[in-house]
Amino acid sequence: MTRHSFTMRLGGVALAGATALLLVTALSASASADSTPAADCVINCVATFDTPSAAETFAIPGGITDLSVTVSGGAGAEAPAFAVALAGAAASTGGVTTVDLGTTYAGQTLTLGVGGIGEGSYVQQGSTLLMVAGGGGGAGYGGRLDLPGQISSTQAGGDGGAPAGPGPAVQSGFDADAFGQASVNGGGGEGSGGTAGTGSGTISLNGVAGGDTTTTTAAGSTLAAGGTGPTASIGGNTQVAGSGGSGYTGGGSGGMATFTDSDDNPTDVVGGGGGGSGFTASGLSATAGTPNTGTGSVVLTYSFSPTITTTATTVSHGDTVPVTITGLPANTAFTVAFDDGLVVTATSDGSGDASETFIVGSAAAAGHFRLSLVVGGTSVATSDPVTVIGALPSTGGPSPELPAMAALLLILVGASAVVLRRRRSVRS
DSSP states (O other): OBOOOEEEOOOOOOOTTOOHHHHHHHHHHTOOOOBOOOTTOOSSEEEEEOSOEEEEEEEOOTTOSEEEEEEEOOOOOOOOHHHHHHHOOOOOOBOEEEEEOTTTTTTOEEEEEEOOTTOOEEEEETTEEEEEEOOOOOOEEEEOTTSTTOEEEEEOOOOOOOOOEESSEEEOOOBOOGGGOGGGSOOOOOSSOOOOOOOBSSSOBOOOOOOOOOEEETTEEEOBOOOOOOEEEETTEEEEOOOOOOBSSOOOOOOEEEEEOTTOOEEEEEOOOOOOOEEEOTTOEEEEOSOBOSSOEEEEEEEOOOEEEOSOSEEOTTOEEEEEEESOOTTOEEEEEETTEEEEEEEOOTTSOEEEEEEOOTTOOSEEEOEEEEETTEEEEEOOOEEEOSSOOSTTOOOTTHHHHHHHHHHHHHHHHHHHHHHHHHHO
16 A cells, blocks of 8 residues: 655755664653553543553453553654754654454453554454554655765655454555655555565665564564664765564565666665554454554543432432442442432442442422432432422422412411301391
């Protein structure tokens, strides 16, 4: 697969001795620390892993009702610093894919790897690889390498593969396309490793094909490596071709070649690397996301769906109300509110459940109220309405007894008036 993107800037001063390795180190060091949700998180709990690592684990809480995982491969390396200084920066993107795992892995441990620059990221369970997002290929550049200040442009390598649709499937990485010279650029990983760029002309160095195989064990996965870009000392600088991105299969690296136009004017091209491929396992369905421009990451988002119920439907002052709670995280503190008052403070058991009671207080207002389950200051579930009778009116509403009392008073007043009229009639 081929992508087209480049920046061009003429002129400038060459910076000798800098290589793409320095850029990779700087970008990798900028990754922020991992973050995990609070132990009592109930809804939209997010665990983020964005520090490059070969393998680490995350225990999915038991009782969750949904889980989605977004895997992002690392963006490709830029060209060496001297080329960037002359012609601007260009970098490929890492693949991004999201898979909805539902409740399949509730209570289980996932192993994940986070790619650095040009590296893929993955998620597995046990010894089963679930998904891979490919890393981007390294950038290429061109001009006259033997002359100072004559780098005319830099161009991104191939983007990493981002799986989309049902698995099992391999999503190819993209080919690099520096200067439109396909032969010198690395190919994206496909069902096998991406092809190597080939050299020709005055500068003739071949690239390296991408790796064909990802190996998965219970301890983690070793993704197929991208081909390593060849190097050469030319014009006082260390010229470095773009390496391929790693992934389910690796991208091929670029080569170096000299091409001439119709007027025999030479142009030296340092090829870009192809992107690593992505992967989705059987039974899963992936959705491709916005391509990644930084180091890789794995983001897990999950939720619980707790419930709060009671068998009581109509209550009076002094009645005992049973409360049943299910589906919370294990050993989580919670409260129950009723008619804006706190009536229960407790902690769920190891299964996320609880059974509690409370007594309807003498100050409870008449009306219809729901029980509210509150965790960390947020209501996470409510019950069906419960009716309170035989109480004072709530917040200014008329008491149900008032109409009857008023009718009785009218009857008494009317009766008194009739008696008085009869007494007057007898006297007269």
